[in-house]
Amino acid sequence: MKDKKSIPSIEVMEKMSREERQKYLDGRLRELVAYAYEKAPAIKARFDKAGIAPSAVYSIKDLEDLPILRKDELVELYKANPPFGGLVTAPIEDLERVYVSPGPIYDPHHQSESFWRRHVHMVKAAGFKKGDIAVNTWMYHLVPAGLMIDEMLRRAGVTVIPMGVGNTELQVQVMHHLKVTGFYGTTSFFMNIINKAEEMGYDIRKDFNLRLAMIGGEMGGGPIRELVEKKYGIATGDAYGTADVGMIAYECSEKNGMHIAEDVIIEIISYETGKPVGPDEVGEIVVTPIDETYPLIRFGTGDLAGWIEEPCPCGRTALRITRLLGRVGDAVRTRGMFIHPRQLEPALAGFSQIAQYQAVVTRSGHRDELTLKVELKAEDGIDKEKLTQQLIKAVSEAVRIKLDRVEFVAKEVIPEFHKLIVDERVY
Numbered sequence: 412m413k414d415k416k417s418i419p420s421i422e423v424m425e426k427m428s429r430e431e432r433q434k435y436l437d438g439r440l441r442e443l444v445a446y447a448y449e450k451a452p453a454i455k456a457r458f459d460k461a462g463i464a465p466s467a468v469y470s471i472k473d474l475e476d477l478p479i480l481r482k483d484e485l486v487e488l489y490k491a492n493p494p495f496g497g498l499v500t501a502p503i504e505d506l507e508r509v510y511v512s513p514g515p516i517y518d519p520h521h522q523s524e525s526f527w528r529r530h531v532h533m534v535k536a537a538g539f540k541k542g543d544i545a546v547n548t549w550m551y552h553l554v555p556a557g558l559m560i561d562e563m564l565r566r567a568g569v570t571v572i573p574m575g576v577g578n579t580e581l582q583v584q585v586m587h588h589l590k591v592t593g594f595y596g597t598t599s600f601f602m603n604i605i606n607k608a609e610e611m612g613y614d615i616r617k618d619f620n621l622r623l624a625m626i627g628g629e630m631g632g633g634p635i636r637e638l639v640e641k642k643y644g645i646a647t648g649d650a651y652g653t654a655d656v657g658m659i660a661y662e663c664s665e666k667n668g669m670h671i672a673e674d675v676i677i678e679i680i681s682y683e684t685g686k687p688v689g690p691d692e693v694g695e696i697v698v699t700p701i702d703e704t705y706p707l708i709r710f711g712t713g714d715l716a717g718w719i720e721e722p723c724p725c726g727r728t729a730l731r732i733t734r735l736l737g738r739v740g741d742a743v744r745t746r747g748m749f750i751h752p753r754q755l756e757p758a759l760a761g762f763s764q765i766a767q768y769q770a771v772v773t774r775s776g777h778r779d780e781l782t783l784k785v786e787l788k789a790e791d792g793i794d795k796e797k798l799t800q801q802l803i804k805a806v807s808e809a810v811r812i813k814l815d816r817v818e819f820v821a822k823e824v825i826p827e828f829h830k831l832i833v834d835e836r837v838y
């Protein structure tokens with residue numbers, strides 16, 4: 412990839428006004444589209460099919476008619492045109508590494524400076540600096556995760572111990588012996604290590620030097636992060652990325668949403684209308700990384716988020732997205748409308764008498780029926796008739812179709828870890 416000399420430094424970019432950033436990204440997008448159209452046959456074919464001439468693209472809005480590139484289409488492209496599906500603009504001998512993801516999809520290892528500076532920037536924003544010693548427990552073979560995080564940490568001046576997955580007891584010893592200060596991995600694996608360390612008789616606060624754990628990426632990690640911070644005194648951080656495009660967004664010290672990484676364009680697209688969402692709405696994260704080696708223009712991640720409009724107190728001007736709110740596939744289409752767990756949560760948050768709930772979609776004749784199963788904290792003193800009416804009103808307003816009934820269920824009918832909406836229709 413040919414990085415331009417005119418690219419501003421990250422420090423300058425962090426403080427750019429929205430207009431300046433827009434102008435910069437529009438310029439980068441135009442270069443990317445022109446380059447990809449010329450060098451990536453699959454991208455050319457997609458543009459041609461959509462009737463979009465690269466010369467007509469000035470901004471991401473001009474790509475609204477270009478269908479979102481989904482993972483299953485990516486797999487098809489790789490199958491149809493091996494080895495790289497017509498998507499990688501460099502010949503294989505110019506690539507340092509090729510990763511193998513399920514499909515198989517062959518993701519090129521990125522060599523561009525703008526790719527790495529965006530990743531290094533995120534490591535620094537998380538609070539890592541020279542002198543830190545980090546264990547990286549992401550997988551080091553086949554997929555990009557382990558090696559990519561390894562490289563971005565080293566480029567940020569951090570000493571890396573390439574642990575990979577597993578060997579929990581050894582992980583504990585290494586963290587203790589080498590006075591490790593940072594951790595990269597999944598939330599659940601981090602907790603395995605912490606639990607193992609305590610089992611082995613270590614006191615996390617006294618016997619370890621851990622100060623920062625990057626344990627995001629998993630849904631519902633909020634309470635665990637809180638536990639890690641309060642009980643063990645270890646700061647936690649979150650970032651968001653995918654195997655295909657690398658890191659996309661990152662948390663700053665405010666820990667309220669994630670800033671879009673520099674040199675990445677994000678759209679949030681409604682799964683109902685296919686158009687950009689308005690304020691307070693949720694949609695799919697569609698990403699266009701400025702990456703000429705692997706120009707996945709309008710790549711659909713399948714992850715859901717919303718925008719945070721307010722400026723961030725940290726001073727970075729890059730827009731923020733909310734933490735991930737689920738997968739596109741979690742929405743259940745009912746009577747022509749998509750119902751998503753995200754819509755139920757705020758509607759039911761005020762009902763303190765409810766312990767657990769689950770919406771169930773069934774089919775009766777030709778009609779979808781929506782039932783809300785409710786487990787009460789206690790039965791005493793509850794006017795179920797009145798509560799039913801209140802729930803029907805609250806849920807119907809939130810999901811925009813009528814809730815047919817409320818069913819009060821005994822304890823443990825709804826399992827502890829459950830989907831908030833299940834589809835039990837049989838056709």
Ligand SMILES: [Zn+2]
Pocket residue numbers: 663664665670723724725726727
């Ligand atoms: Zn911030």
